[in-house]
Amino acid sequence: MRLDFDRPPADPVPVMQAWLEEAISRKDVPNPNAMTLCTVRPDGAPAARIVLLKDLSHEGAVFFTNRASAKGRELAGCPRAALVLHWDHLGRQVRIEGSVSQTSDAVSDAYFASRHPVSRLGARASEQSRPCSNRAQLMAALEAARAQCEDPDDPPRPAHWGGYCVALDAVELWQEGEHRLHDRLRYEHTPKGWAVQRLFP
Ligand SMILES: Cc1cc2nc3c(=O)[nH]c(=O)nc-3n(C[C@H](O)[C@H](O)[C@H](O)COP(=O)(O)O)c2cc1C
Numbered sequence: 412m413r414l415d416f417d418r419p420p421a422d423p424v425p426v427m428q429a430w431l432e433e434a435i436s437r438k439d440v441p442n443p444n445a446m447t448l449c450t451v452r453p454d455g456a457p458a459a460r461i462v463l464l465k466d467l468s469h470e471g472a473v474f475f476t477n478r479a480s481a482k483g484r485e486l487a488g489c490p491r492a493a494l495v496l497h498w499d500h501l502g503r504q505v506r507i508e509g510s511v512s513q514t515s516d517a518v519s520d521a522y523f524a525s526r527h528p529v530s531r532l533g534a535r536a537s538e539q540s541r542p543c544s545n546r547a548q549l550m551a552a553l554e555a556a557r558a559q560c561e562d563p564d565d566p567p568r569p570a571h572w573g574g575y576c577v578a579l580d581a582v583e584l585w586q587e588g589e590h591r592l593h594d595r596l597r598y599e600h601t602p603k604g605w606a607v608q609r610l611f612p
Pocket residue numbers: 442445458459460461462463464474475476477480481482483539540
């Protein structure tokens with residue numbers, strides 16, 4: 412979708428969805444749904460890592476993780492996050508900022524059930540973000556998780572694993588331009604709807 416930055420659409424969400432779909436449909440874009448997730452530590456320091464975007468709608472941007480991980484603990488302390496998607500092949504960046512809520516058990520269950528059984532066992536076994544002595548310890552934890560499961564081909568979602576939804580309080584659409592004369596639109600969600608501003612690159 413070619414966007415006319417001088418005539419911004421009233422709603423940025425269909426554009427974000429179209430850009431994501433375009434990135435997914437192009438076979439040369441690796442991990443088109445990978446995004447940087449930035450959280451805030453208790454001392455105010457930022458922390459960033461990549462997670463996978465699994466749903467994008469007016470409700471927000473959804474990813475799944477171990478809620479007992481460092482990021483989960485950070486989100487419990489400060490339920491706000493910033494996300495960045497970057498599609499180099501398309502010269503596009505999307506930024507999202509917003510408050511964070513946990514997805515429902517039903518949503519978390521449905522996504523967990525869609526994962527490969529070994530990935531599900533891995534999610535049960537991994538004490539994400541905790542010290543791990545060596546690969547053998549990880550593999551032993553995997554085998555222990557397998558032994559604990561009634562049906563290792565259908566491991567249930569552990570209570571500490573689930574989704575988060577980052578609300579679209581503010582979003583930015585960025586398109587690369589020649590000689591670094593890029594186009595930017597920043598949208599802020601207000602009680603009256605979206606307020607949009609073009610920004611200097
Ligand atoms: C391409 C890619 C995709 C990833 N997707 C996820 C994901 O969806 N969920 C997740 O918990 N970690 C994912 N990770 C691992 C995270 O980057 C990170 O290492 C892990 O979540 C622990 O982060 P934390 O210690 O800050 O909580 C991904 C890493 C990469 C490189």
